Structures are given as structure tokens and as C-alpha cells.
Amino acid sequence: MVISVPHRKIEILVDAPLLRRLRQLASEAGVSGYTLQPTLGGDGDQGRWLDDQVTGGAGxxxxxxxxxxxxxxxxxxxxxxxxxxEYGLMVTSSAVEVISARS
Amino acid sequence: MESLLSPVILFFALGALAAFARSDLAVPEPLSKALSLYLMCAIGLKGGVLVADNGFTTELFLAAAGGLALSCLIPFGAFVALRRIGKLDATNAAAVAAHYGSVSVVTFIAGNQILSDAGMAPAGYMIAVLALMETPAIIVGLFLARRNAALTFQPRQDLLRETLLNGSVVLLTGSFAIGLVVGKAGFVPIAPVFETGFTGLLCLFMLDMGLLAARRLLHARRLTLHLVLLAIVFPVINGTIGCALGAVLRLDTGTTTALGILAASASYIAVPAAMRLALPKADAGLYLAMSLAITFPFNITLGIPLYSMLAKLMV
Structure with missing residues (x-):
């Protein structure tokens, strides 16, 4: 038997140098769990960006x-x-159902 | 001409040509990162060992003072040119100016290799000068931005960490210090890793840099003709000033060339990260395109031979 509980999923595309600050703010807001995912690149208002490891910080x-x-x-x-x-964060919020087993 | 045909430059050209031809050639990112760490570690170690061997000389302190002065002053001139000729707003001009005041480790490593092959190896202490020149320009860039544009949110702790504890700065200064401590005798057992394979691995890294630089250029949208010209004029002027300063300080020809290379180079590792934190409104695509896609290839192909020639004339 499973149960589903409505939650919000917040996804934030953040510049790597700002990640420490974001973690700190999330912790202050009571967020105790999160997942980080790397990116390959993308396109936007300021042109295409590439996630290279050499210029790491900015891209x-x-x-x-x-x-x-x-x-x-x-x-x-x-x-x-x-x-x-200020930082042009791309933040999305969506409704999700978290599925767990009823014990 | 000889330096243009060195394997280091030819591999860079191969990478650039492959990117322009839209080849799927790619160096895996973790390998690329590992290569950059290896190169910084090797160059830092070798510099430290050389200084341990020669001691702390007057030339070392003079070159360090000269390098620091260049790093602090270059952004002022660059800022004015970027505002008036490049038509950039104050925030973007300050961010780009900071890149030109700081230095490119890879340009220095490539220059060091080319000069060593030509029998003009720069003094080992230039690694210390390189490390010293990484950060002052960031502070000057922020000063210029603060004076000329309204800035709001400032994560100071993060900025300080990014500026002073940037990975490249830590690795360069750390391996330089290790080289100082272990000296020549301590370096011998690790030389097969850090010396024998150095040029070959530098070639592989330059292949990736060629790919990176060309792809940055292909994707740069906001580059104007004026900005492209400035990205070529800046290194020529700064490199000439660096060479002249080296000659005034009575440094040898190779070391004078190295000071010219450092003055001419533009950062694309330490400064972009700091600018993303401190000046988030500045366009990262713009300052990375100027420093990495134009100034870096210019310095690698034409700049290094030019500064070498100038140093020979001035010293």
C-alpha cells in the first residue's frame, strides 16, 4: 500500500560560485534535504554557455x-x-506528489 | 615563426580548427580539469625549486613589486578604454578591466615552455609574481564598479573566499611553497611525473584550450568590432609596458618577456568566478569571450613572439 502526499518541488539553476550562498539561505529557510545536479550547457539572453571545467567558476x-x-x-x-x-536565478516551483510506502 | 611551429601552439591550433569546423572532437571534462591541476602543480613546484636553489634575490622583490603595480594599474586604463571606445556600461567595463589586470596561468605556462625551448627560460620566481598578480585586479575592478555604478547585494565572505582561496591561487602558491621546502634534492624523485611528461601533457591541454577558445568565439553574441580590437590592443600595450618595466628593473631577457606575458594576459579562471559573485549584472559571455576567445589565442600565437622580440630589444 502506498500513500501520496502533495509537496512543492523547487528547482534553481544557480551559478557555481553562488552555490555556497544558496545552501546557506536554504538552510536558514529550514530546507534540510536537496539534490545537486551538474549541467552541460545551455542558451539564454546572454548567449550560449558551456559548463567547462577549466573556466569553472563563471560558466x-x-x-x-x-x-x-x-x-x-x-x-x-x-x-x-x-x-x-541580482543574480538572474532561474527558479521554478511545481506541484508534485511524494510517494511513500505506508508502514 | 619557430614558436608558431612548436607542438604546444600547433595543438592549440588543431583544437581551434576542429571547433571552427564543428568537429565532435572533445577532451573529457574531468581529464581537462586534471590536466590544468597537473600543469599548475608542476609549474608551481618547478618555480619553488628554482627559488630554493637561487635564494630570495633583489630581482625577485623588484619583479614582484613591478607585477603588483601592473596588476593594480592596468584595470584603470582598460576601464577608460572600454567605456569610451568599447561603449560598455560601468559594470561591464569594470568586470572586463579586472580580467585584463589579472593574469592567465595557461598563457604563462605556454610562454614559459616556449621561452625555455628557445634557451630563454624565465627566472623561477616569476611563478610567485604570477600568483601575486592574480587577485589585486579583482579589488581594483570592484572599486571601479562601485565608483561608477550602483551595486546592491554583496556576499562578502563568498567573494573573499573566491578571490583569495580560488583553486588556482591555492594550488600555485601551495606547490610553489612545497618546491621551496623540498628544493632540488626533494624534487628529483618526483621529477619523472612533473618534468618528463610536462610538455606532452601541456600539448593535450592546449588542444582542449583551442577547442574551448574557438567555441567561446563561435557562441559570443555581444562582441562588437571595437571590443574585438580592444581585446587585441590591450595585450599589445600591456605587454609592451610589462617588457619596458622588466628592462627598467634590469631583469634578464627571458624574465622580462615573462613579465610582458603576464601583463599582456587576461584571466579566465580566478576573475570570472569572482565577478559572477561580485558583479552578477556584468555579462559573463562578454568577459569570457574577450579574455579566452580573443586575447588568449592572440597571446599564444602572436603575442609571446612579440613580447620576446620587444624584450630582446629593450634589455
């Missing part, structure tokens, strides 16, 4: 994903506000 971007309840998601988005415009 590298990481996807930070966390799944939390609606109140936690609101807290996280609130602490991220100063960074949204």
Missing part, C-alpha cells in the same frame, strides 16, 4: 532541487528574493 551552473511542503517552499522563495533579480 558552471548547477541545478539545486528540493521537495518540501507548501509553507517551506514559501519560506525558501522569500529568502531567495534578494538574489532573484
Amino acid at each position: 558552471s551552473k548547477v541545478v539545486f532541487t528540493t521537495i518540501i511542503d507548501a509553507a517551506g517552499a514559501a519560506d525558501l522563495l522569500s529568502v531567495l528574493e534578494p538574489l532573484l533579480d
